Amino acid sequence: MTVRLVVVDDHPVVRDGLRGMLGTQPDFAIVGEAAGGAEALTVVAAERPDVVLTDLRMPEPSGGTLIRLLLERVPTVRVLVLTTHDTDSDVLPAVEAGAIGYLLKDAPREELFRAVRAAARGETVLSPSVAAVLLSRVRPRKPTPTGQLSAREREIVALVAQGRTNREVAAALYISEATVKTHLLRIYAKLEVPDRAAAVSAAHRLGIL
Structure with a gap:
């Protein structure tokens, strides 16, 4: 499967670097790029890519507003x-607006490649520092015994263990993708794990599955 990409960044050197780096992967096809939010909306609406790789602070619209508008115009895009x-002020609005992943620009290229492929499959991808920010917000105020998941959280872990994407989990349970993401973050916090693979592993270990 070829992942069709649009790159959005207001720095030409960054766009050039990303285009060159992503272009080394035979399963990636860069179908467009943009230097700001308004241009990104036009390009994405025209090209309808699988994944939009975007910076946050750019000519308006940007940040969470841009992410929300992109998803309103092309709901299938990741x-x-x-x-x-x-920081909290950057991470939380982006995730709440519907970003499927959040990486920092110092991430190794192989991590970026994996993130793009995971995003195309509908999987959430977070850099460790970003995961820490989100977990600090969703971690229960009172200590929760490790493995004490709610019935809904157990359902979600079971579906994730079957290899279902967030979208497929949402459809199976008749809830939104955003709700699935929120449940997953709570699951990560309760199981004290950083991602879905580790959550499934922990759930098996604890006898939840």
Whole structure:
């Protein structure tokens, strides 16, 4: 499967670098690029890519607003953030707006390649520092015994263990993708793990599955 990409960044050197780096992968096809939010909306609407790789701070619209508008215009697109900013004020609006992943620009190229492929499959991808920010927000105020998942959380872990994407989990349970992401973050916090693969492993170990 070829992953069709649009790259959005207001720095030409960054766009050139990403285009050259991503172009080394035979399963990636860069179908467009943009230097700001308005241009990104036009390009994405015309090309309808699988994944949009975007920075956050650019000519408006940007950040969470841009992500929300992209998903409103092309609901099938997956938005993967690639930025230098990992503060609460950047991370939370982006995730709440519907970004499927959030990486920092110092990520190794192989990590970026994996993230793009995972995003195309509908899987959430977070850099460790970003995961820490989100977990600090969803971690229960009172200590929760490891493995004490709600009935809904157990259903979600079971579906994830079957290899279902967030979209497929949402369809199976008649809830939104955003709700699935919120449940997953709570599951990560309760199981004290960083991602879905580790959550499935922990759930098996604890006898939840």
